[in-house]
Amino acid sequence: QKEVEQNSGPLSVPEGAIASLNCTYSDRVSQSFFWYRQYSGKSPELIMSIYSNGDKEDGRFTAQLNKASQYVSLLIRDSQPSDSATYLCASNGGGGNKLTFGTGTQLKVEL
Amino acid sequence: NAGVTQTPKFQVLKTGQSMTLQCAQDMNHNSMYWYRQDPGMGLRLIYYSASEGTTDKGEVPNGYNVSRLNKREFSLRLESAAPSQTSVYFCASSEAITGDYGYTFGSGTRLTVV
Numbered sequence: 001q002k003e004v005e006q007n008s009g010p011l012s013v014p015e016g017a018i019a020s021l022n023c024t025y026s027d028r029v030s031q032s033f034f035w036y037r038q039y040s041g042k043s044p045e046l047i048m049s050i051y052s053n054g055d056k057e058d059g060r061f062t063a064q065l066n067k068a069s070q071y072v073s074l075l076i077r078d079s080q081p082s083d084s085a086t087y088l089c090a091s092n093g094g095g096g097n098k099l100t101f102g103t104g105t106q107l108k109v110e111l
Numbered sequence: 112n113a114g115v116t117q118t119p120k121f122q123v124l125k126t127g128q129s130m131t132l133q134c135a136q137d138m139n140h141n142s143m144y145w146y147r148q149d150p151g152m153g154l155r156l157i158y159y160s161a162s163e164g165t166t167d168k169g170e171v172p173n174g175y176n177v178s179r180l181n182k183r184e185f186s187l188r189l190e191s192a193a194p195s196q197t198s199v200y201f202c203a204s205s206e207a208i209t210g211d212y213g214y215t216f217g218s219g220t221r222l223t224v225v
Contacts, residue, residue, distance in 0.1 A: 008151075034213045043201055043216040044154070088154070090213075098144065098169065099214060103153035 027093030
């Protein structure tokens with residue numbers, strides 16, 4: 001079982017809608033969680049980090065963490081075509097000093 | 112520009128050839144990492160260096176070696192390339208050994224082994 005699981009998608013949302021991306025993790029010792037955005041042919045770019053239960057907002061992005069359910073999510077409000085990318089979830093479980101990544105969810109924002 | 116620099120960006124090798132992928136960061140980060148990314152497999156850790164002078168195996172180390180030359184530089188060597196090593200390779204660095212602050216990635220090396 002992979003330590004970080006994501007639905008590969010694609011997830012299609014209309015422009016202006018809220019995109020909801022989900023991630024589950026298996027290692028209960030995980031303390032830090034990250035969302036990366038990766039455009040096709042480019043490298044991953046860190047967009048959000050979250051360490052405590054609850055919500056963390058940064059502009060149009062909100063990360064949500066529920067450690068009891070071992071669940072992390074990313075909400076993107078007012079989705080734009082430029083948000084079309086693959087979103088990678090990562091945690092520092094399984095060893096502490098390295099990140100484990102999910103396989104990513106492809107998001108398509110349609111005009 | 113500050114960040115992680117990888118060279119080369121593209122490379123084609125014949126089976127059995129060797130090569131070294133170079134990575135340098137100028138953010139004074141302690142930890143550095145090499146990942147490979149394959150379709151449907153996501154990012155998989157090859158080797159990492161938690162701090163200068165140390166290196167450790169990751170999830171898929173077979174066929175690779177690494178050298179942490181100094182705090183800035185972390186190289187990945189393929190001694191005898193195989194078609195299964197065709198992939199996109201990313202170097203990354205992190206401020207904290209625990210990875211608490213996330214990684215900064217280089218732009219990647221696209222390697223094809225024929």
